[in-house]
Amino acid sequence: MLHVAEAARVSVATVSALINGTATVSPELSQRIEQAIRDIGYKRNAIARSLKMGTTRTIGLTVPHITNPFFTDVVSVIQQAFDRAGYAVMLCCTDEDLNTQDDQIRLLLDRMVDGLIVARVGDGQILKGIVDDANVPVVLLDRVCEGVDTDAVVLDNQRAVFDAITYLIDLGHRRIGYISGSFDISPMHDRMAGYREALQAAGLPVENELVRFGNFHEVDGYNATMQLLSLHDRPSAIFSANNPMVIGTMKAIRDIGLSCPQDISVACFDDFPWSDVFQPQLTTVSQPVQAIGEQAANLLLDRLAGNRDAPPRKLTLKGRLMIRNSCRPLGAVAQSVSA
Amino acid sequence: MLHVAEAARVSVATVSALINGTATVSPELSQRIEQAIRDIGYKRNAIARSLKMGTTRTIGLTVPHITNPFFTDVVSVIQQAFDRAGYAVMLCCTDEDLNTQDDQIRLLLDRMVDGLIVARVGDGQILKGIVDDANVPVVLLDRVCEGVDTDAVVLDNQRAVFDAITYLIDLGHRRIGYISGSFDISPMHDRMAGYREALQAAGLPVENELVRFGNFHEVDGYNATMQLLSLHDRPSAIFSANNPMVIGTMKAIRDIGLSCPQDISVACFDDFPWSDVFQPQLTTVSQPVQAIGEQAANLLLDRLAGNRDAPPRKLTLKGRLMIRNSCRPLGAVAQSVSA
DNA sequence: TGACACGATCGAAACGTTTAGATTAGCGTT
DNA sequence: AACGCTAATCTAAACGTTTCGATCGTGTCA
Structure with missing residues (x-):
């Protein structure tokens, strides 16, 4: 100059x-x-400008896995929204690891991002500590934490899983396996609650042996499914609480020599772009990824526009059960349906 | 301080x-x-530090679509590599649009990124112009440009498609439809060359009516496939030169009432994480995403470490044909195979 | 004892902007 | 002719670091 x-x-x-x-x-x-x-x-020189102005027009975005199609889609939407607003976005993947997440959030705050969108992992307290003393607006994505009182956009997970499990029950399934992610993030907690609620509403017992936990990866779904299928009285349906794990479920079913939906019904959380093209066409709970990404971006952009003092806003969106052909009717219901 | x-x-x-x-x-x-x-x-304060030091320890990464699983995987690998090295990465999606790409590269250079990894789109000249006067190292990913003489990591696209088409020919297919992305990026050019080469090596004619172009999206694959399937003498196999388009291909086949592989064989570029779980299991050309991402990151990190004057390095990696069950033997071959 | 080297510490300029406040010029009013 | 007002322009400080060169003791050696 x-x-x-x-x-x-x-x-x-x-x-x-x-x-x-x-x-x-x-x-x-x-x-x-x-x-x-x-x-x-x-x-x-934007750096000199940032130094003087105290704003970088850059936001940080952390997600557990970018290869999870749910996050892929949401990241894409968020990126577009901030691009339109003239912001750059720094992306970090925490790999579901608490320490990685802490490091990356610190890295982002170091770089003086103006705001943060976080699909957090692990304990909320640490996040809270980090975020409190860096004085930037934070929007929680997909996963809230009790301790952290800030803007958030989440799904009504309990209701979504309730609907899915109820659908399976209506098809005549009585023993429904459930594969959960670990409980330290809110959606897994809520989804499990939906599972319990649906069973109880139908007067069915919640049996511990039908519930397995994994760490969100394909291999975890594989192992959990193997365990479920080895049970003496094995389930007639399996619901996987996240998307990558259901691939493991399908592989386990294949490897054990069974087929879906003839031998076992499968449904899962999160839709795939190709889920209605290949067989079996998976029945899934579809999240409104477009809306989730846009709302999260809007919440943050609103704060960045100066609306700092408004009380925390929590947006809850609804999932949608996409019924396809991976779950088959059982017993009496099968007859009445086919009749 | x-x-x-x-x-x-x-x-x-x-x-x-x-x-x-x-x-x-x-x-x-x-x-x-x-x-x-x-x-x-x-x-x-990293901003003040950057101003004084002239380095931001941040790199820019632009890809056409983050929802394309190939790029998703590569982005993930690159992000991890730079994370390890203490760099942040700014991600931009250009949506296969030239203007968007220019804007975003400018946005990144504005923010004084130390380096750039670009899976470019469109004409190389504009990119060259932008990059030349911002004096940062650039690594081209997946797509080279003639004008731009810089580090690059690409696939041997011609060879990979040659292998795939030859496989189809060996199965007895004679009329093989080919769905290409637009020609202004190098891989589409090279892949097409592989198609031609394979046909010619087998003494088959290259028929224009069997070649269709799309803009990389699912809908383009759908339309192209519809056209191919409406031909008087329709192809017995279709090869899609990119991954999202093949979903369109499968939908078109379904909508027209045909089935794969019974009525028509399908193969495509880029592997899917779930491609061996659902039916039909797609035969694909798998790119070594891990290696591609790591090599690109290494090339850039090497430049960032000070090795500025080395001549441009171009790394060419090999694809691998993943044979599954979406292509069936035809005619005489079918008999000899089943015999 | 004086000269000298060395280690520890500091002062101040520089990086490239933004911006508050000062200055200047031009013009209309009284 | 003196005055004030406005619009255009400039000077200089500030943002929070890094770093060069200067300074100041202290101990060593001749």
Whole structure:
């Protein structure tokens, strides 16, 4: 900018005023300055600007896994929204690991991001501590924490799973295996509650042997399914509480020599883009990824626009059960349906 | 830092020296400073540091679509690699749009990223122009441009498609439909060349009506497939040159009332994580995503470590044909195979 | 004892912006 | 002619670091 000012024979203040439109500058000087900018190929240094202004127009986004199609879609939507608003987004994947998450959030705050969207992992307290003393707005995505009182957009997980399990029960299933992620994040807690609620509403017992836990990865779904299928009285249906794990479920079913839905019905959380093309077409709980991403972005953009003092807002969206052909009717129901 | 210095009754220079280990500071002062840092909860301002040092320890990464599983995987690997190296990564999705890409690269350069990994879109010249006068190292990912002479990691696309098409020919297919992305990026060019080469090597004609173009999206694959299937003498096999488009292909086949592989064989570029679980299990060309991501990261990290003047390096990796059950033997071959 | 080297510490400039406040010029009013 | 007002422009400080060179004791050696 100094060079531009010299070349145009004006002060840097005038150059700055012209570039930012913060003051009127005469047509004559404007022209000289613009010419100089072109000649020199000047580009404003955003770092210096950030230092002075105290804002980077950059936000941080952390998700557990970008390869999980739910997060992939949400990240994509969020990225577009901030792109439109002239913000850059720094992406971090925490790999469902608490320490990684802490490091990455610190890395982002270090870099002076203006805001944070976090699909957190693990204990909320640590996150709370980190976030409290960095004074930036935070939006929680998909997963809330009790201790942290801030904007959030989540799904009505309990209701969504309730609907899915009730659907299975209506099909005649009585022993329904359930594969959960670990309980330290809210959705897994709520989804499990939906499972229990549906069973209880139908007067069915909640049997511990039918509930397995995994750490969100395909291999965890595989192992959990293997265990469920080895039970003396094995379930006739399996619900997987997250998307990558259901791939493990399908592989286990295949490896054990069974087939879906003939031998065992399967449903899961989170829709796949291709789920109605290949066989079996999985019945899934579809999250409104577009809305989730947009709402999260809007909440943060609103804070960034200056609305700092509004009380925390929590948006709860509804999932939708996408019924396809991976669950088959059982027993009496099968007959009445096929009749 | 000023406050820390005051609290510890030392100069800011000494605080800086201690924090960065750039000079020895006596145990006594060290202790006072560390205490002050804890008391105040001081965190170094990375923006100010960047301004002074001229480096942000941040890189930019642009891909056409994060929802394309190939890019999802590669992004994930790259993110991990830079995370390990203490770099943040800013992610942009260009949506296969040239203007968006230009804007985003400018946005990234504005923010003074130390380097750039680009899976470019469109004409290389514009990219070249932008990149030339921002003086940062650039690594091209997946797609090279003629004009731009810089580090790159790509696949041997021609060979990979040659192998896939040859496989189809060996199965007895003679009319093989081919759905390409638009030609302004190198892989589409090379993949098409592989298609032609395979046909010619087998003495088969390259028929224009069997080649369709799309813009990488599912809907494009759908339309292209509809056209191919409406031909008077329709192909017995279809190869889709990218991954999202093959979903469209499968939907078109379903909607038209045909089935794969009984009525028509399908193969495509890029593997899916779930491709061997659902039916039909797609035969695909699998790219070594882990290696691609790591190599790209390494090339850039090497430049960032100071190796600026080495000549451009171009790494070419090999794809692998994953044969599954979406292509069936035809005619005489079918008999000899089943015999 | 004086000269000297060395280690520890500090002062101040620099990175490239933004912006508050000062200055200047031009013009209309009284 | 003196005055004030406005619009245009400039000067200089500030943002929070890093780092060069200067300073100041202290101990060593001749």
